[in-house]
Amino acid sequence: MQSSPNMLTKFESKSSRAKGIAFHPKRPWILVSLHSSTIQLWDYRMGTLIDRFEEHDGPVRGIDFHPTQPLFVSGGDDYKIKVWNYQTRRCLFTLNGHLDYVRTVFFHPELPWILSASDDQTIRIWNWQNRSLICTMTGHNHYVMCAQFHPTEDLIASASLDQSVRIWDISGLRKKHSAPTSISFEDQMARANPNQADMFGNTDAVVKFVLEGHDRGVNWVSFHPSLPLIVSAGDDRLVKLWRMSDTKAWEVDTCRGHFQNASACLFHPHQDLILSVGEDKTIRVWDLNKRTSVQSFKRDQDRFWVIAAHPNMNLFAAGHDTGVMVFKLERERPASAVYQNQLFYITKEKHVKSYDFVKGVESPAMLSLRKLGSPWVPPRTVSYNPAERAILVTSPTDSGTYELIHLPRDATGAVEPTDVKRGQATSAVFVARNRFAVFNPASQQVDIKDLSNSTTKTIKPPAGTTDIYFGGTGCLLFITPTTVVLFDIQQKKQLAEVTVSGVKYVVWSNDGLYCALLSKHNVTIVTKTLEQVSTLHETIRIKSATWDDAGVLIYSTLNHVKYSLLNGDNGIIRTLDQTVYLVRVKGRNVYCLDRNAQPQVLQIDPTEYRFKLALVKRNYDEMLSIIKTSSLVGQSIISYLQKKGYPEIALQFVQDPQTRFDLALECGNLEVAIEMARELDRPNFWSRLGAEALAHGNHQTVEMTYQKQRNFDKLSFLYLATGDQEKLSRMAKIAEHRGDFTSRFQNAIYRGDVEDRIQMFKEVDQYPLAYLTAKASGLNEEAESILEACGLTEDQIALPSMDEPLNVPRPIVPTFKSNWPVKTAGHSSFEKALLGEVDADEETAADAFEVEEEDQEAVLAKDTMHDDEEDASGWDMGDDVNVEEDVEFVNVESPEAGPGSSEADLWARNSPLAADHVAAGSFDSAMQLLNRQVGAVHFAPLKSRFLEVFKASKTYLPASVGLPPLVNYVRRTTEETDSRKVLPIIPRDLETVANVYLQEGYAAMRANKLEDGVGIFKNILHTLLINTVSSEAEVEQAKKIIATAREYILAMSIELERRTLSADDPDSLKRSLELSAYFTIPKLEVAHRQLALMAAMKFSFANKNYNSALGFANRMLANGGSPKLLEQAKKIKAQCERNPSDQIEIEFDQFAEFDICAASFSPIFSGSPCVVDPFTGAKYHEQYKGSVCRISQVTEIGAPASGLRLFIPGQF
């Protein structure tokens, strides 16, 4: 007999002959006792051998798991019964007593009893708790092959080679061994009068029935789980069914079919079936009610010896000559099809039902498919045709049949279908509204049929095709064992092929662009043209899959729901108690069918895969909202982010300082790293931070980390490298203090301090070296004194010839003052999103508004077409006072021919910023704007800036030969195409000003090149005057830079003025002193202010104005900074304090608050009237009102002005 297609083998092991099998009640484990004396413990789901137990001597025939405890029992040909603990993997004890082979052993379902059957013709019951034999049942007069407890009643069935089956009543034994209080009077009477004692006087277990009918020895007997039925298998090749009542038992029927000894048999746990195995190498399934063979499975070589059923699940195991096979009798996957919001599926009763995903309601049964295929075989697939409201069902019965059935309009109950079209095929799918394809593997032929079931077309699929699936409109997918082929039905042409082996199911994404090919252990995602996108491997069997709307594949294995992104990233969403078949995902709900074909809704947390998807798609807003709204933390997501190269995002999730530190280092975020290192404060972290900071050129951090580590050598070298002389000398002091001569010597070398070196040599009594050093450095006096101290004279010493001593080069640039300039690490777009989340919201709001506006404009456009054209031609820049109102100017393009306005004109219309008007070439309106905004009146100094901005505004693209090049307008809004929003690029932006020109200005100040400095700072003012920025924050920065430039220009101008005066004339000396005092007033950088103070202090001191000098000295000391300067200040302070008076009275009160008039360089005390320049904010005495600002040289002092605009919110 040919093997049945419905026998689904789940696991097979290779070993020696398997004599006993036991399923674990909960775990996917099976115990197999072998003829070779070994007991194996397998995980049949994973297919792995968990353990081996080898203490028996000779074949082990009986084996059983304890229903609840981590125990199992085994019995073997060594007459021994062993009880094991599989957790400790040890044999706990051995029960000795049988005098021959032990055939079977079983635990009692509740009591601590073990039942054993033996070739010594006895059946014994043991108490495994006190390890004693409590009952021996005799009566069989040949080997007892099998003895089993009844699952619920106090009965035992035994089978023996004496051709009988016996049923034993053990209620007496139970009474004897239960608590004595429960013994009633009658019981005591009964026990006192053992009238039913057997011939050995044993009343504990008595034979209730002896079932005779087998002509040969009986090998196996089993109770039905709920009915009073018994099944037995014997060497007469028969399986016999027996029924019993309270008083009698009789043979019901015989199942004939085995043509060799029947070894074992049992009832199906929940279906009306009997299973039996035999030495004829078959497993046979019988209908319990008809006693007819339902199906059979044959192995080629191996005789079957034993069969076992899983207590709960639809699983069986059979042991044969070369191992064990675990199998299912039928597929448990319910046939189902999804269309939009409906699921069509076939229940266990073979009823067609639908389920509405939105309402979550199951329909009543619509159809009964009872007659489809055989009663024991569920339909395999269902395909739904919404246009015709028809289903196509296939069943594997009779090597494959299909039926085309129209669903009734209303679900009224399980009616028998009418007008059924059927045929032979293993697969049938709808491929178009009125066509379906059926596949017949035997003939290797695919027929395309119309709805009347007549073939319209025949296709020869590729050789070895096993299945067909829908392949997108008008296409089919052919599944072969190694490939999947996409086939166009119309053209009869193979479109694509992909090599994927063992594909079992095909799941299309909702948009039909992707398709998941499910094999037993692999998921392969391909595009609709079969280009492989990704593939993943699962060790656990993959059961089903469905697509999320966002294009994430959700799939289920035996025990997990998992996801896979298109790029192959996958992970677990949740675990499953029972295997389910996913049909749909919507939001947090996963819809599935369980093995009983019941729709189920599982709750999942889609956060993780959505987050990863957002990450892959760089959808930062989505990520942001996920981070905000969910508690997405955990090591896995962090390491995922880290692995994918987003440490800065991972940083957002982490609280743990150590991880934060690691991540911060990885993404170069020193601030966070410092913060975390402070928190952790361990040398290891400081040293790692130091290394990273060094790589960044952030030597201030490096310095801090070295200090934290007390790493003096490195610190000294760092100071040397950065040219920080002052700190270097402090290091020398520290070294001296520590008495560390090596370090002191090193520092002395670094500093080029010869005296200190000599001093040190002397201290350590290295007089020759001290002398040599002194001599080499030309310190002859010192050398002499050393000689004297040593009592030697010069001619007593032979000196080697020496070159000029090497000097340590002096630092040219005070690197130590600031860190290496690092280009501001652009915040990742994610961080930007984090920072600018408010903007984003506003933007969306604005966008939404825009749509409406455009609609209105479309209407408006028709009305204003003519007006507009006139307006455009008569658009006089000179009159453009209300520029800001023109932002709302609607640019309507007329459909007629004729020139339009150039983009430059658009810029001028789109922007109220002077810079944009300049770029547009509309200088006059730009000037007008500047005049109104900052009171600009003198434009000559701005000419070069105007022309520069203008020059940068256009490119010249050569086009047709012979014609001038096409002029294109360079935008700073490179992404923008809306002509009402385009804006020009402005060269020399704020960043350049801040990072280049401002630094140049400072450099000029330090280098005392004041004329250059004034020029640079004025240039900064002019550049910023004609400029744009991109945020309010940058507006603030620009204002700050303008103020800085003003202060420096003022300061430098004062000093330049002072230098023009001669010191001989007493008047000009007084003025000089005043100016040098005023020089200290503008708010310069502290280091620069110190320079001004120093100059003023020295100048005052030199001219005996001790009081003023004292004031300057005090201010210097208050400012702190370079110790050299402070040293001088201290000295002068000390001197001045002796005589704190001024020789020359000057107009300078160091204690009063005042500003300096930028025109006259004289003080404007607070409260006295003054006028201000509207652009720079420079202050002037009132009489200068109306003249050009000395600082900007462009604006009019005291002019009414609205303030400089550099930024339009909402636009770039």
Add this chain to the structure above:
Amino acid sequence: MDPFSAEGELLNIHNAFHSGQYQFVIDFDTAALSPENQLPARVLKLRAQIAQGQAAEVLSAVSSEEDTPDLAAIKALAQQAMGKTDAALQLARDLAENYPDNATVQFVCATVLQTQDHSEDALALLAKHQGSLEAVALIVQIHLQQNRTDLALKEVQAAKRWAQDSLLVNIAESWVGLRVGGEKYQSAFYVYEELASAPSTSAPLSIVGQAVAELHLGRIPEAEAALTAALEKYPEDAELIANSIVLNVLAGKQTADLESRLQQTQPSHALLADIQEKSDFFDAAASKYAPKVSS
């Protein structure tokens, strides 16, 4: 068969002309061409010569063959190139009147008309074209010069329907793209980059196109690399110099040298003219303002 189509024998010379490889066009061996393609090839060669600044030679070459309207049109173009604008205009108008259906007359005369700012006349003449890509390109350019991006876009899209793969249509689309901006900048860049990187089409024309697209995309360093390399190779190309000036201003660099170079190469360049005009305009506008009190 359309001689300019992919299978046509004029395809190479045509593409070379429009990717700015004029010397290749002049050197092109036309002997093997079929008789009906001889004239269009000659026209291309003559136009290439004019583009190379050899207008006088062209003028003398065609003066004896004025009976052929194609060559007469070339004569007008040569006159225009030599600065004889009035004569050129007169000739172009006559030809437009007499041979409005001749494709060469259409686009050559339209070029002359457009150069002298008679855009409406040029468009009217070009409107009569019968599937001439050159005419389409010219129409697109005229629309763009009139700042009618919408009409140019329409024209290109119409042409794309029947000449999807034509080099000229692709280039014309890039012209429009550089006006429209946004994502179109990137597509224009791709077109020019492809031209510039393929040795058969690499010429100052395509490199300038690429650099201009980069500039519009805000990718200053890349544009600088392209322009600097090209300037070394073609130091005399006016558009290269002009766009380098723009680039250097954007990068905050000095441009005086380049401006004087442009002054030497092409004193009439729009950039210089614009700057001069705006400079005067500035002075005029600035003179309207004065401080209330002169200091």
